[in-house]
Amino acid sequence: MKKYLIVTIITLLSFEQIFSSDDPVDIAPPSLIFELLALNGDLETMQKPKYLSPSAMAVSPDKSIIYICEQTAKQVDLYSVSANKVTASFKMPNEPTGVAVSSDGSYIYVTCASERWPNGMVCVVKSSTGAIEKRIPVGHMARSPVLGSDDKMLFVCNWLENTLSFIDVASGIEIKRVPAIKEPYSTALSTDDKFLLVANMIPDGIATDTTMACKVCFVNTSTGKIDKTIKLPNGSHSTMNVCLSPDGKFAFIPHLIGRVNLPATTLEQGWVHSNNLAIIDMENQLLYNDIELDDSQYGYANPWNVACTDDSKWLCVAHGGYDIVTIIDLPAMLKKLEGKADVSHEFTFIKDIKKTVTSQVLSPRSIVTIGSNAYFTGYFSHSIIVVDVSATDLKPAKYNLAPEKTLTSERKGESYFYDADLCVGNWQSCHSCHPFTRPDGLNWILSDSYLNSPKNAKSMLLTFQTPPTNWACKRDNAFESVRSGIKLELKIEPNAEKSTAIDTFLMRLKPVPSPQLVKGKLSESARKGKEIYYNKQKADCIYCHPAPLFTHLKKANAGVIDNGDPTLDWDTPSIIESWRTGPYNHIGSHETIEEVILQTGHSNNVHKLSKEEFDNLVQYVLSL
Amino acid sequence: MNLSVNWKCILLFLIVLRPVFSATPVKRMDLFDNSGNSLMFVVFEYDLNGNNTGRTIYAADSTFLRKTTFTNSESGERIREQSLNFNDDTIGYTKFTIQNNRPAIDAFDQFGLNQLGTPVSYAENGENTYDIYQNGLVCYKMKYDYSTDGELDRVDILDKNSQMLYYATFTSTVKTYNHNKNRRAESQIHLSADWCRISIQLKKESSLKVCLYNLSGQLVSVPFSKMQISGQQMFQFRIGGENSKKLARGLYILRLFIDGQEVGTPHKYFAAWGGVK
Numbered sequence: 001m002k003k004y005l006i007v008t009i010i011t012l013l014s015f016e017q018i019f020s021s022d023d024p025v026d027i028a029p030p031s032l033i034f035e036l037l038a039l040n041g042d043l044e045t046m047q048k049p050k051y052l053s054p055s056a057m058a059v060s061p062d063k064s065i066i067y068i069c070e071q072t073a074k075q076v077d078l079y080s081v082s083a084n085k086v087t088a089s090f091k092m093p094n095e096p097t098g099v100a101v102s103s104d105g106s107y108i109y110v111t112c113a114s115e116r117w118p119n120g121m122v123c124v125v126k127s128s129t130g131a132i133e134k135r136i137p138v139g140h141m142a143r144s145p146v147l148g149s150d151d152k153m154l155f156v157c158n159w160l161e162n163t164l165s166f167i168d169v170a171s172g173i174e175i176k177r178v179p180a181i182k183e184p185y186s187t188a189l190s191t192d193d194k195f196l197l198v199a200n201m202i203p204d205g206i207a208t209d210t211t212m213a214c215k216v217c218f219v220n221t222s223t224g225k226i227d228k229t230i231k232l233p234n235g236s237h238s239t240m241n242v243c244l245s246p247d248g249k250f251a252f253i254p255h256l257i258g259r260v261n262l263p264a265t266t267l268e269q270g271w272v273h274s275n276n277l278a279i280i281d282m283e284n285q286l287l288y289n290d291i292e293l294d295d296s297q298y299g300y301a302n303p304w305n306v307a308c309t310d311d312s313k314w315l316c317v318a319h320g321g322y323d324i325v326t327i328i329d330l331p332a333m334l335k336k337l338e339g340k341a342d343v344s345h346e347f348t349f350i351k352d353i354k355k356t357v358t359s360q361v362l363s364p365r366s367i368v369t370i371g372s373n374a375y376f377t378g379y380f381s382h383s384i385i386v387v388d389v390s391a392t393d394l395k396p397a398k399y400n401l402a403p404e405k406t407l408t409s410e411r412k413g414e415s416y417f418y419d420a421d422l423c424v425g426n427w428q429s430c431h432s433c434h435p436f437t438r439p440d441g442l443n444w445i446l447s448d449s450y451l452n453s454p455k456n457a458k459s460m461l462l463t464f465q466t467p468p469t470n471w472a473c474k475r476d477n478a479f480e481s482v483r484s485g486i487k488l489e490l491k492i493e494p495n496a497e498k499s500t501a502i503d504t505f506l507m508r509l510k511p512v513p514s515p516q517l518v519k520g521k522l523s524e525s526a527r528k529g530k531e532i533y534y535n536k537q538k539a540d541c542i543y544c545h546p547a548p549l550f551t552h553l554k555k556a557n558a559g560v561i562d563n564g565d566p567t568l569d570w571d572t573p574s575i576i577e578s579w580r581t582g583p584y585n586h587i588g589s590h591e592t593i594e595e596v597i598l599q600t601g602h603s604n605n606v607h608k609l610s611k612e613e614f615d616n617l618v619q620y621v622l623s624l
Numbered sequence: 625m626n627l628s629v630n631w632k633c634i635l636l637f638l639i640v641l642r643p644v645f646s647a648t649p650v651k652r653m654d655l656f657d658n659s660g661n662s663l664m665f666v667v668f669e670y671d672l673n674g675n676n677t678g679r680t681i682y683a684a685d686s687t688f689l690r691k692t693t694f695t696n697s698e699s700g701e702r703i704r705e706q707s708l709n710f711n712d713d714t715i716g717y718t719k720f721t722i723q724n725n726r727p728a729i730d731a732f733d734q735f736g737l738n739q740l741g742t743p744v745s746y747a748e749n750g751e752n753t754y755d756i757y758q759n760g761l762v763c764y765k766m767k768y769d770y771s772t773d774g775e776l777d778r779v780d781i782l783d784k785n786s787q788m789l790y791y792a793t794f795t796s797t798v799k800t801y802n803h804n805k806n807r808r809a810e811s812q813i814h815l816s817a818d819w820c821r822i823s824i825q826l827k828k829e830s831s832l833k834v835c836l837y838n839l840s841g842q843l844v845s846v847p848f849s850k851m852q853i854s855g856q857q858m859f860q861f862r863i864g865g866e867n868s869k870k871l872a873r874g875l876y877i878l879r880l881f882i883d884g885q886e887v888g889t890p891h892k893y894f895a896a897w898g899g900v901k
Contacts, residue, residue, distance in 0.1 A: 024776035027650045027668055027676050030746040030754040030766045031729040033792055046741025046758055093661040117683040465735055520688030521710045548713040
């Protein structure tokens with residue numbers, strides 16, 4: 001009997017050996033490895049071909065190399081200026097968002113972050129080999145690295161965390177993280193290294209304030225404190241870049257001005273958006289003036305990047321929404337500005353001192369200069385354009401960074417989203433009111449509801465998954481909204497192919513993990529807050545904001561008083577990404593999520609929570 | 625000679641040899657690009673019977689990206705995997721199918737939108753080498769390398785011209801990360817006869833507890849439970865506890881807890897035959 005038992009055990013053990021899932025190919029089959037790398041944007045698929053997406057550039061000190069950050073390809077290309085070709089590519093662990101070069105050219109400092117993995121890092125890369133010698137952790141969606149003149153300090157914008165990182169280069173340690181204002185997207189260092197000029201992309205404050213505008217701030221590099229804040233003209237937003245003049249006297253900041261107090265019934269003459277360039281007097285730390293980049297009949301949508309030739313003769317502005325580069329005679333412009341009052345809405349001001357060149361690339365977002373040559377790349381193209389901006393007859397030359405790839409419908413939709421060709425007069429693109437598909441923070445009087453009070457711009461995230469759309473739930477779904485948006489706000493008849501591509505792009509948007517998460521997980525406080533969120537005895541959030549979309553897809557009265565509109569019930573937005581979508585509610589009258597939750601009429605229970613419970617609840621909401 | 629005793633000896637021999645000849649379950653896979661940049665890593669989870677039950681995916685800096693749970697058919701075939709985010713909300717799923725007689729996957733987001741475009745399949749093409757197909761064409765290749773003792777060492781991910789693009793490395797030793805805000809713990813557990821040695825890096829002073837469970841999941845004993853100061857710590861103890869209590873013969877699971885929280889999936893199996901002192 002015992003013998004049979006033992007034989008049975010041995011047989012079972014043998015079977016266990018044969019059928020055990022210990023086989024490594026079963027645990028990590030080729031399909032799993034493929035899927036992991038594909039969903040991480042590393043291996044290309046039919047759905048996501050490997051596009052380059054050139055988005056930032058820097059020039060080596062000897063002017064022989066242009067370093068090109070190719071965002072979705074996760075690499076930095078070395079473009080030889082003499083050979084006009086890419087001579088090497090350095091792989092990055094995440095999407096490169098910006099690059100700075102050491103003064104001797106031996107190192108490049110590449111900020112890396114992506115929507116999948118937003119924890120920023122600075123890769124310290126040996127320029128001769130491409131070896132990453134250090135990875136320095138910084139903040140959420142790090143970008144725009146700037147080196148001090150002695151290479152001792154490196155400064156980085158943590159875009160969606162609203163902070164700046166100060167890094168000691170020698171030790172490779174972030175020594176300070178200081179607050180900026182709202183979405184610091186780009187920065188430049190004063191020539192004496194004393195101040196960082198930071199462009200905050202989105203206005204802070206509440207949208208019912210009709211003087212709302214984004215701000216640039218001077219951050220003291222010794223103390224890390226904001227010493228001076230400059231508000232750009234009312235309605236300003238989308239400050240995408242900061243460029244210093246070679247002598248350091250002026251900074252140039254491209255931005256949009258939203259005419260939020262006017263109903264969007266026409267687009268002509270910048271009625272809804274004009275595309276501008278702020279000029280900051282660095283010595284006196286004030287807004288010197290602000291110039292209109294548009295013509296009276298045509299807009300030059302979405303000025304994105306600015307570069308100045310070393311001889312200070314030419315200022316080049318790449319327009320991400322119009323596939324064009326404006327080249328301005330800088331000394332002439334500064335002379336014209338002497339003693340001049342505000343010219344931010346003078347269409348003719350630079351007309352006789354500027355020239356334009358078609359970029360030949362889709363969505364030019366990065367521009368650098370070497371001598372009198374400007375080099376620019378387009379986010380949706382695989383080429384670099386070179387043009388001698390001093391020439392009377394501008395003749396751009398085009399060089400390939402890599403073979404072009406056919407755009408998928410999703411990628412086409414993304415390019416159309418940023419393309420003012422979809423707009424009459426090229427005044428604005430979808431991105432103008434929904435920067436990077438998220439809200440611009442402003443209230444707008446849309447053309448089909450111009451008798452109503454202004455409404456806050458909405459995020460496009462989950463718009464297809466959370467019908468009905470717009471604050472009044474006027475449209476059944478996002479399909480209708482995309483077409484009515486093109487027709488009513490861009491003033492052209494929607495084209496089926498382009499609208500469908502935009503649909504595809506929007507319905508595939510993914511939330512960006514919140515900067516409130518700790519290593520990608522809920523913090524201790526947020527975990528406690530989650531328990532309160534789902535506890536109907538404690539809070540009543542889940543009635544209107546149930547997971548997984550965090551909206552019940554209906555109208556609700558959140559208690560918000562709008563003096564211009566007696567309607568009480570409005571669309572219940574998803575609270576996913578609410579950490580970045582303020583100001584809140586249909587009129588943007590709450591600056592913080594705390595104010596929204598505590599608004600009388602919004603919740604019956606939360607007032608009974610202890611302070612700690614309330615803070616935990618807020619922490620959870622801001623983590624989604 | 626007593627036959628049953630002989631069988632016992634053989635059985636003992638087999639059990640002792642089994643760990644030597646059977647590949648240790650893969651606990652962690654690290655993925656790198658061809659420049660050696662660490663991109664992400666995956667921690668595999670196993671149930672008490674050693675079956676792979678899920679995995680968690682982390683970015684290279686240990687940021688949690690998603691965790692994946694499995695659904696198997698009654699016959700044990702994998703039919704679906706589901707990915708969850710930090711809030712345990714579904715963010716995607718993967719379906720397992722057959723394409724042209726090849727095992728294939730198709731990945732979707734939570735709304736059913738295809739993430740790969742079309743299914744991706746694979747087939748063995750040579751020893752430990754696989755071709756990856758999409759739309760009927762080979763798009764990548766993968767080469768599995770094993771060490772001389774049969775452990776999976778590395779997988780090279782190659783383009784269709786066999787140029788290396790990425791690679792994966794594998795660890796079978798217990799190596800886990802705890803992503804608690806104030807603490808990152810990296811542990812290694814070594815078992816020998818009746819001793820266990822644990823080395824661990826603690827970011828702060830913590831209570832460490834080692835528990836033994838039987839395969840039914842019942843707690844058998846707590847051979848080690850102490851506060852440990854921060855820093856790199858190494859300690860060893862008798863598996864049978866300080867009193868060298870005899871353990872009944874059988875298979876046990878050893879689990880490590882820090883401040884009451886289990887450190888990832890550090891299950892370590894060991895067999896006690898005829899008792900351990």
